[in-house]
Amino acid sequence: MRTQVCIIGGGPSGLLLSQLLHRAGIDTIVLERRSRAHVLGRIRAGVLEWGSVELLEEAGVAQRMFAEGKPHGGTYLAAQNRGFRIDFERHTGRRVMVFGQTEVTAELYKARDAMQGQILHEVEGVALHDLDGRAPFVTFTREGREERIDCEFIAGCDGFHGPSRKAIPESVRREYERVYPFGWLGVLSETPPVSEELIYANHARGFALCSMRSENLSRYYVQTPADADLSAWDDDRFWDELRRRIPEDAADRLVTGPSIEKSIAQLRSFVSEPMRWGRLFLVGDAAHIVPPTGAKGLNLAFGDVRYLSDALRAYYDSGEAAGIDGYSETALKRVWKSERFSWQLTTMLHRFPEQSAFDQRMQEAELEYLEGSPAAQASLAENYVGLPFYSRG
Ligand code: APR
Ligand code: PHB
Numbered sequence: 001m002r003t004q005v006c007i008i009g010g011g012p013s014g015l016l017l018s019q020l021l022h023r024a025g026i027d028t029i030v031l032e033r034r035s036r037a038h039v040l041g042r043i044r045a046g047v048l049e050w051g052s053v054e055l056l057e058e059a060g061v062a063q064r065m066f067a068e069g070k071p072h073g074g075t076y077l078a079a080q081n082r083g084f085r086i087d088f089e090r091h092t093g094r095r096v097m098v099f100g101q102t103e104v105t106a107e108l109y110k111a112r113d114a115m116q117g118q119i120l121h122e123v124e125g126v127a128l129h130d131l132d133g134r135a136p137f138v139t140f141t142r143e144g145r146e147e148r149i150d151c152e153f154i155a156g157c158d159g160f161h162g163p164s165r166k167a168i169p170e171s172v173r174r175e176y177e178r179v180y181p182f183g184w185l186g187v188l189s190e191t192p193p194v195s196e197e198l199i200y201a202n203h204a205r206g207f208a209l210c211s212m213r214s215e216n217l218s219r220y221y222v223q224t225p226a227d228a229d230l231s232a233w234d235d236d237r238f239w240d241e242l243r244r245r246i247p248e249d250a251a252d253r254l255v256t257g258p259s260i261e262k263s264i265a266q267l268r269s270f271v272s273e274p275m276r277w278g279r280l281f282l283v284g285d286a287a288h289i290v291p292p293t294g295a296k297g298l299n300l301a302f303g304d305v306r307y308l309s310d311a312l313r314a315y316y317d318s319g320e321a322a323g324i325d326g327y328s329e330t331a332l333k334r335v336w337k338s339e340r341f342s343w344q345l346t347t348m349l350h351r352f353p354e355q356s357a358f359d360q361r362m363q364e365a366e367l368e369y370l371e372g373s374p375a376a377q378a379s380l381a382e383n384y385v386g387l388p389f390y391s392r393g
Contacts, residue, residue: 001029001147001148001149001150002149002150002151003027003028003029003118003149003150003151004021004026004027004028004151004152004153004316005017005021005026005027005028005151005152005153005154005155005312006028006029006031006136006138006149006151006153006154006155007028007029007030007031007154007155007157008030008031008126008128008138008154008155008156008157008158008162008163008164009030009031009032009033009156009157009158009159009162009164009284009286010030010031010032010034010036010039010119010121010157011032011039011105011157011158011159011284011285012101012104012105012108012284012298012301012302013157013283013284013285013286013301013302013304013305014030014032014155014157014158014283015030015105015108015109015112015119016055016056016059016108016302016305017155017157017283017305017308017309018030018112018117018119019059019060019061019108019111019112019115019117020055020058020059020305020309021309021312021313022112022115022117023059023060023115024309024312024313024316024317025316026312026313026316028117028118029118029119029120029149029151030112030117030118030119030120031120031123031126031138031140031149032119032120032121032122032123033122033123033124033126033158033162034121034122035121035122036109036119036121039105040102040105040106040109042102043100043102043186043188043219043261043263044100044101044102044297044298045101045211045292045295045297045298046098046099046100046101046211046212046213046219046295047072047096047097047098047198047211047295047299048065048069048096048097048098048099048104048298048299049096049299049302049385049386050094050095050096050097050385050386051299051302051303051306051386051388051389052097052298052299052302052386053065053097055302055305055306056104056107059108059111060111061104061107061108061110061111063107064103064107065097065099065103065104065107068099068103068214069097069098069099070097070098070099071095071096071097071098072088072095072096072097072098072197072198073087073088073089073095073197074086074087074088074089074197074381075088075197075198075199075200075384076195076197076198076199076200076247077199077200077201077202077349077367077370077371078199078200078201078202078203078246078247079201079202079203079364079367079368079371080202080203080204081201081203081245081246081247081248081251082247083199083201083247083250084371085197086370086377086380086381086384087377087381088381088384088385090381091374091377091378091381091382092378092381092382092385094385094386095385096295096384096385096386098198098211098212098213100213101298104298120142122142123140123141123142123147124140124141124142125139125140125141126138126139126140126158126162126163127139127140127163127167128154128156128163128164128167128280131154131167131168131277131278131279131280132277132278132279133278133279134279135150136150136151136152136153136154136278136279136280137149137150137151138151138154152279153279153280153281153312153324154279154280154281155280155281155283155308156280156281156282156283156286156287157283157284157286158286159284159285159286160270160285160286160289162286164280164282164286165272165282165286165287167277167280168272168274168277168280168282169277172274172277173272173273173274174272174273175270175271175272175273176269176270176271176272176273177268177269177270177271178268178269178270178343179266179267179268180226180266180267180268180269180291180346180350181225181226181352181353181354182206182223182224182225182226182267182350182351182352182353183223183224183225183226183228183264183265183266183267184207184209184221184222184223184224184264184265184267184292185221185222185223185224185228185230185233185238185262185263185264186219186220186221186261186262186263186264186265187219187220187221187235187238187259187261187262188213188217188218188219188259188260188261188262189217189218189220189256189257189258189259189260190216190217190218190257190258190260191216191217191218191255191256191257192215192216192218192255193210193211193212193215193217193218194210194218194246194250194253194254194255195210195250195253198210198211198212199246199247199250200293200345200349201245201246201247201349202348202349202350202351202363202367203244203245203246203351204351205241205244205245205351206222206223206224206245206350206351207221207222207223207245207293207349207350207351208220208221208222208223208241208242208245208246209221210242210246210250220238220242222238222241222242222245223350223351224264225353226266228264230262230263230264233262235256235258235259235262238259238262239254239256242254265292267291267292267293267346268289268291269289269290269291269339269342269343269346270288270289271287271288271332271335271336271339272287272288273328273332274328274332275287275304275327275328275331275332275335276324276327276328281308281324281327282304283301283304283305283308284300284301284304284305285297285301287304287331287335288300288335288339290338290339290342290343291342291343291346292342293342293345293346293349293350294338294341294342294345294383294384295384296338296341296342299338299386300334300335300338303331303334303335303338303389304331304335306389307323307327307330307331307389308327308331310323311323311324311326311327312324334387334389337383337387338383338387341383341384345380347363348363348366348367
């Protein structure tokens with residue numbers, strides 16, 4: 001088989017890249033290790049920056065998001081059961097869109113099918129070859145047969161555990177990591193959300209987050225120790241713990257019900273540099289992970305897709321190589337700013353096992369400063385709604 005851009009990974013990054021390139025007349029094949037049902041069974045965050053919304057619009061997959069998603073003009077922060085609001089619209093003139101990532105992915109699959117996009121599922125043993133030459137290729141097995149795709153470029157959209165990042169020689173790769181000493185226990189329940197907007201709560205018992213997918217589908221999280229055992233968390237224990245950590249008026253209103261999904265995720269910050277090696281480009285979770293506290297994971301991945309699709313379009317339209325040559329540098333600038341924001345929000349809102357009395361006071365002072373300072377609120381709002389894709393900074 002032959003294509004212009006071979007895309008490894010059929011998560012949201014790979015699918016969106018494939019869709020945008022196809023619309024620009026650039027041929028792609030997507031290789032995905034799992035079945036489509038498996039990819040669509042994963043529950044992920046649900047907040048889209050407006051830049052992500054616009055990118056989905058440009059890709060022609062925005063219809064259901066506009067019909068069913070909810071724009072949010074602000075969010076609540078809380079400290080010790082008392083909340084205050086950060087007004088995104090007032091400070092930035094922008095909003096975010098609350099629409100689940102699983103739904104985004106479903107819409108992308110539909111759009112790819114409608115354009116007869118090639119997505120090969122359940123491929124095994126994907127290996128990348130000749131990345132630093134002119135003629136890279138990818139080998140894999142499908143239904144027991146060895147196959148090969150010759151291409152001009154490879155986009156590594158295969159998430160944190162995929163083979164693409166590891167195909168960059170160790171002598172070239174630099175990795176930066178922080179693993180946080182806690183996780184998030186998440187519950188999805190068919191209950192009305194406790195609040196119209198999200199609530200991020202700092203509490204002596206640990207962080208909690210109230211989020212949502214729709215009018216009758218809520219997503220809640222509580223911070224747990226890194227080694228927490230999921231089986232020790234029945235629904236009653238979860239709801240009791242959540243109620244204790246959120247503002248009192250919210251706790252009084254909280255409607256509980258059986259969980260329809262429950263899982264624990266470890267929190268991590270991670271960046272691998274460079275994001276380009278020869279004819280391989282890394283995109284999304286393949287190159288970087290953020291803790292979920294600022295809802296940046298998907299948005300950061302879509303930023304990479306923005307840069308790479310623009311760069312490849314310029315290259316194929318007019319032979320202009322500056323975009324692809326500068327991809328890693330351009331993308332990493334935005335990545336590091338989002339890493340900083342996600343780390344800072346995580347640090348401000350969670351209880352650390354080794355937290356000293358001084359650290360404790362610093363957290364309290366930071367939250368009080370934020371509550372009282374329009375300048376601090378503007379900074380949080382600017383980052384939360386998303387930094388521009390192209391800027392000088
Ligand atoms: N071969 C083919 N595909 C692979 C391989 C492999 N060896 N390894 C992983 N994949 C696939 C995974 O099955 C997954 O569907 O790559 C895809 C990567 O998707 P994501 O992990 O969702 O990463 P990405 O598309 O970059 O999305 C980034 O979405 O997943 C969230 O937390 C993530 O919010 C972030 C955003
Ligand atoms: C979610 O809805 O799952 C969600 C929302 C905001 C976050 C993280 C997760 O910061």
